[in-house]
Amino acid sequence: MEKRGQHTAVEAVLIPIFILITVFGLINAQLIAHLMKIQDITFFEKKFLAGDAATIIDALYAVPGNAIVLYSKDTKWFSFEFKQDEVAITDETAAIQLKTVYPIMASKVNSLSPVILNPKFAKGEKTQDSLKVKAAPIFTKVGKGITITDKQQPFPSIMQIPCDASPAPAVNTLLLDAGHGDDDFGFVGNSLNEKDLTAIIASNLGKSLIGLGFDKAKLFYSRKSMDKEVGQQNKAALPEKNGMDFILSIHIGENKGSSNNVKAYYLASAGEKVRKQSRSIGCLALNSLVARPELGITGISLLPTEEDEHHGAMMLDKSIPGIILEYGNIDSQESTAHFTDGAPSLQAITAEIAKALGWEGAAP
Numbered sequence: 570m571e572k573r574g575q576h577t578a579v580e581a582v583l584i585p586i587f588i589l590i591t592v593f594g595l596i597n598a599q600l601i602a603h604l605m606k607i608q609d610i611t612f613f614e615k616k617f618l619a620g621d622a623a624t625i626i627d628a629l630y631a632v633p634g635n636a637i638v639l640y641s642k643d644t645k646w647f648s649f650e651f652k653q654d655e656v657a658i659t660d661e662t663a664a665i666q667l668k669t670v671y672p673i674m675a676s677k678v679n680s681l682s683p684v685i686l687n688p689k690f691a692k693g694e695k696t697q698d699s700l701k702v703k704a705a706p707i708f709t710k711v712g713k714g715i716t717i718t719d720k721q722q723p724f725p726s727i728m729q730i731p732c733d734a735s736p737a738p739a740v741n742t743l744l745l746d747a748g749h750g751d752d753d754f755g756f757v758g759n760s761l762n763e764k765d766l767t768a769i770i771a772s773n774l775g776k777s778l779i780g781l782g783f784d785k786a787k788l789f790y791s792r793k794s795m796d797k798e799v800g801q802q803n804k805a806a807l808p809e810k811n812g813m814d815f816i817l818s819i820h821i822g823e824n825k826g827s828s829n830n831v832k833a834y835y836l837a838s839a840g841e842k843v844r845k846q847s848r849s850i851g852c853l854a855l856n857s858l859v860a861r862p863e864l865g866i867t868g869i870s871l872l873p874t875e876e877d878e879h880h881g882a883m884m885l886d887k888s889i890p891g892i893i894l895e896y897g898n899i900d901s902q903e904s905t906a907h908f909t910d911g912a913p914s915l916q917a918i919t920a921e922i923a924k925a926l927g928w929e930g931a932a933p
């Protein structure tokens with residue numbers, strides 16, 4: 570009996586231990602299954618995207634002026650959440666969504682508008698089809714603010730140059746120079762001569778100004794003013810320069826590419842007043858041209874030039890405000906198509922230039 574009693578005592582200890590082990594085993598198996606489910610298989614992708622996005626923002630903070638960055642990596646499965654100090658990426662296809670966060674350098678000067686791109690889908694609504702829309706972030710820096718949008722939102726026009734607060738008084742006497750002329754063809758490309766296109770622009774601009782009430786007697790053309798067409802080299806001493814409010818010299822660029830940039834040059838060596846007025850009108854013209862999406866302008870620049878630096882700078886005068894407006898690219902059909910006589914975009918171009926000269930209204 571004593572022995573049997575001993576045996577019972579051993580059983581009484583072992584059976585509960587066995588039950589405990591079994592229960593713990595089951596709990597562990599459940600836990601492992603759960604961990605398998607939430608394992609973060611896209612951790613490296615998320616870390617990469619978060620790091621990239623944060624680095625772009627850090628770089629934009631450091632960029633002087635305005636800038637735009639299109640981020641075109643394959644971001645299909647991921648949500649981007651931007652806050653002032655961090656970027657968080659979520660895998661929208663994961664069963665349990667874990668954010669991967671990357672810090673953004675703090676900036677006291679610049680600001681970032683918080684936004685979530687590709688916002689989370691409601692539970693049960695998320696399928697691979699519903700995720701086919703990519704959240705491809707477009708980073709835009711205007712002044713000191715950064716905004717981030719995706720492809721579904723309208724592309725912002727950011728190419729604006731800060732102009733002087735007080736606009737120059739309207740131009741009432743103007744010397745209009747169609748760049749080059751006579752045996753000086755200017756740039757040649759795309760079966761076109763620069764001198765022919767500048768003549769089309771100048772004559773259309775003249776008509777547009779007169780249509781707006783500009784006094785015909787106060788409008789002078791550099792190439793039409795003598796019996797023989799005037800070439801570039803003979804324009805420096807044009808007597809018509811005297812008493813002008815403004816000199817506008819029109820050129821076409823040459824980029825050997827497809828870009829449609831517009832540049833306005835003003836004379837660096839002119840006195841402060843003349844330089845300021847020239848820069849101001851150039852700035853207005855560039856900003857109003859680039860605001861027209863139908864003109865397809867890819868970039869604008871406002872640049873000081875020296876008398877001998879640019880092929881048209883000799884046209885400018887230290888004592889008279891003026892700019893050389895170099896429009897587009899002779900090599901590009903896309904660019905020169907705007908200068909066909911009667912083209913709607915030529916009307917738009919000349920209307921915007923007229924506006925910059927202080928002749929408002931009648932812009933089509």
Ligand SMILES: [Zn+2]
Binds near residue numbers: 749820
């Ligand atoms: Zn030229």
